[in-house]
Amino acid sequence: MNILSSEWTTGLYLVAAVCFILALKGLGSPKTARRGNAIGAVGALIALVTVFLSTQLDNILLIVGTMVVGAAIAAPLSRRVQMTAMPQLVALFNGVGGGAAAIVALLELPHVESAGASLAVVFTVLVGGVSFSGSCITFAKLQGLIPTKPLIFPGQRWVMALVLVAAVALGAVIVTNSWILGATILLAVGLIAGVLLVNPVGGADVPIVISLLNAFTGLAVAASGLVLGNVLLLVAGTLVGASGTILTRAMASAMGRSVSGIIFGAFKGGSTAGSTEISERPVRSSSAEDVAILLGYAQRVIIVPGYGLAVAQAQHTMAELVVTLEKMGIEVIFGIHPVAGRMPGHMNVLLAEANVPYEVLQEMDEVNPQFKTADVALVVGANDVVNPAAKSSPGSPIYGMPILEVGLARQVVFLKRSMRPGFAGIENDLLYEDQTTLLFGDAKDSLTKVLTAVKNL
Structure with a gap:
């Protein structure tokens, strides 16, 4: 439904972007966090309505049906989640965002007409895949579905190096030829890279990696904005990427560690690891x-x-x-x-x-x-x-x-x-x-x- 003119669409996107900025500012303090959440929700609603009123949608019933199903799952899940499980929920939502950006970019590849847009597709597919699988691993670690301790196997660094080389090679081919099958393979490579990146991280470092993956998702969404030519996606993704990066650095600083040390130090056993051993040293207990x-x-x-x-x-x-x-x-x-x-x-x-x-x-x-x-x-x-x-x-x-x-x-x-x-x-x-x-x-x-x-x- 092309009801809105381009001027109205741009103006409403600008209003939504301002709402997102004000939401981030509000979330910076417990006193204003509730108001910040509300402003962010209003911004998202404005953006959603603007898309429906300014775009010719061919599968509107499928889109609305999918939104209803998603809301039916998310609403009760969000209401029932305990505060102790909030980091897992954040990780899961973050992973879904990264995966969605990757799929959108993959489907858009046949329609891109420039090398720059193809490069944005490559970046979105790869980083979105890393964010999705990495977030799933962090969710499983915090939920206790897999061991919290670092999971390392012999030769893991070499496998990771091979994965990165494969990603670069596939990216080069996709940029020059818009190869759909190659982009699909690249998504699989990104999923593998996410698992290899997060598995060696353990213990108290896991929440920091959640924040880092949140930044990755933001960057993937911003790149998908370039692919689709959507300014709002570009702005929103940049905000998420920037705030996630700032939060990651702040958390790492609070622990007296570097981000690189948390991610790559795990490959040589430098990540913190949980333990179940109980000390037998005497203590003074009381009533x-x-x-x-x-x-x-x-x-x-x-x-x-x-x-x-x-x-x-x-x-x-x-x-x-x-x-x-x-x-x-x-x-x-x-x-x-x-x-x-x-x-x-x-x-x-x-x-x-x-x-x-x-x-x-x-x-x-x-x-x-x-x-x-x-x-x-x-x-x-x-x-x-x-x-x-x-x-x-x-x-x-x-x-x-x-x-x-x-x-x-x-x-x-x-x-x-x-x-x-x-x-x-x-x-x-x-x-x-x-x-x-x-x-x-x-x-x-x-x-x-x-x-x-x-x-x-």
Whole structure:
């Protein structure tokens, strides 16, 4: 339906692009994230309606039917997903985007008329394939469908080199001859490359790779915009690619690692790997009543949340404990590590869900100097982000990662399910220090007992 003129189409695409930019800006802060999501959704709706009203569509019933099926799958899936599974969902959605861009470019190849457009097809098909298969592997790792540890086989570097050579050769032929079969083979090569690229990555590095693959998808979508001559796809893809790249660098920096080290270091065993070994070294454990006494007679408490809090869905109990302590005249703040949980902002969103005020959520650089004035540091489900090995053990896989300095507090209380190491798979020597007390059990159950004991003081 060519109802809209080219001027109206361009104007509406511009409005949609502005919405996407404002959405990204809104997503930069928990306070404005909900509004940013809404603005982004409005932009996507404007773009979708503009396409329908400005393009002659030959298979409109098939297109609408496919959209209905997709919405029927996505809506309940998005509503039911737990916060702990959000990184997996992001990985899956990201992979679908990359795969869709690759397929669109592949189908458009017979209609391209220039070498530049053919080169854009090659780039989209290859990068989209890498993003799709790589995202599927990260999803499977985080979901526990395959081992989280790095998966490496002998000669993997040589196989990867051969795959890259094949991709370059196929790309050259496709650009010169618009070879459809070659483009199909290139897509398969991209899928293989994605698996080879992500399989050697393990442990705490997986969320960073999700962000990197998100950037790949953005670049693939931008290139598909060049193929289709669609300015909005070009702008939206560039925004996703740029934001994904910035986020990847920020996450890598927060872990004290380089992006190249995470991706290519895994081929020589440099990636962090999870572990299931449980230490037998003695620790000082305590009861909920003892922890309540420590908290009840403190003047300042700093809480460090981690993935265990999200797994137990204990954020509401935690919020109630904070309110109770504050009514007793105790100052309570949260120390948030940039990569606590499985993605940036994971803890912020989780605590916001429980209506914890933004003002008490402090980032690592802001809260670290305050630990030395804290009577109690309460660590709930976090391990790697407070592990002093990041500063003291050069051979550790997390060495160089900035941490929350909870060891400076007068008393440290860990709420842990067991002595099993964190996601990086290494012991935390802070657990064995004299000022450290451990309360074992499910975080929600433990916090409920502590809350009851505090109220009875």
